[in-house]
Amino acid sequence: MLATWAEKFRPHREGVDLPPHHEQCLGCGPDNPHGHHLQVRRHGDGVVADHTFDNRHVGAPGIAHGGAVATVIDDLYGFLLYLVGTPAVTRQLTVEYRTPVMIGVPYRLQAQVQRHEGRKLFLVASIAGPDGSVVGTSTAVFVAVGIDHFTRERQ
Numbered sequence: 647m648l649a650t651w652a653e654k655f656r657p658h659r660e661g662v663d664l665p666p667h668h669e670q671c672l673g674c675g676p677d678n679p680h681g682h683h684l685q686v687r688r689h690g691d692g693v694v695a696d697h698t699f700d701n702r703h704v705g706a707p708g709i710a711h712g713g714a715v716a717t718v719i720d721d722l723y724g725f726l727l728y729l730v731g732t733p734a735v736t737r738q739l740t741v742e743y744r745t746p747v748m749i750g751v752p753y754r755l756q757a758q759v760q761r762h763e764g765r766k767l768f769l770v771a772s773i774a775g776p777d778g779s780v781v782g783t784s785t786a787v788f789v790a791v792g793i794d795h796f797t798r799e800r801q
């Protein structure tokens with residue numbers, strides 16, 4: 647998995663689907679039956695995804711669970727790493743839920759790097775409905791890590 651992940655840090659053409667983080671990734675893995683199967687493409691300096699939440703991710707009836715929305719946004723940020731060229735992990739994630747995200751409605755999610763300071767990446771994202779109205783916004787701090795972060799033994 648480490649070798650295939652490293653290969654994903656290469657130039658990606660505008661508009662073409664970016665590769666999933668790995669096959670079982672909760673956000674984008676095509677083989678995870680509980681996952682969101684997020685499909686993401688490069689858009690200029692950022693990334694964009696068109697995504698519809700389904701009944702596996704329901705919170706209140708008809709409304710996507712807030713944690714599911716946060717999961718998808720967190721994973722979307724993970725695609726910016728292909729463009730930045732370094733592995734990094736989420737240190738802080740904030741989501742502002744302006745209006746409910748509805749099950750069965752197609753949303754457009756966008757994310758970009760706001761600034762890069764040493765190991766820290768300050769990221770921003772938004773989620774908009776079919777009429778273009780913004781239903782949620784997010785910020786995150788990712789911290790760049792070495793490959794040992796993923797291989798180190800932990801309790």
Ligand SMILES: CCCCC/C=C\C/C=C\C/C=C\C/C=C\CCCC(=O)SCCNC(=O)CCNC(=O)[C@H](O)C(C)(C)COP(=O)(O)OP(=O)(O)OC[C@H]1O[C@@H](n2cnc3c(N)ncnc32)[C@H](O)[C@@H]1OP(=O)(O)O
Pocket residue numbers: 647648651652655667668671720721723724725733734735736737738764765766787789791793796
């Ligand atoms: C090329 C090969 C790649 C190999 C990868 C291999 C396999 C991976 C396979 C698949 C990956 C799959 C998916 C990944 C993609 C996306 C999925 C979404 C992302 C996630 O789902 S990921 C999981 C959740 N995530 C974690 O599991 C992190 C747990 N955590 C830690 O592992 C540590 O916490 C760590 C390492 C993050 C930092 O620890 P640390 O000890 O290295 O660093 P430290 O604490 O010193 O902070 C460093 C600097 O950040 C500043 N700082 C801290 N907090 C701040 C804040 N709130 N605001 C502003 N600045 C802040 C400090 O002030 C300091 O700043 P300064 O450097 O300037 O002093």
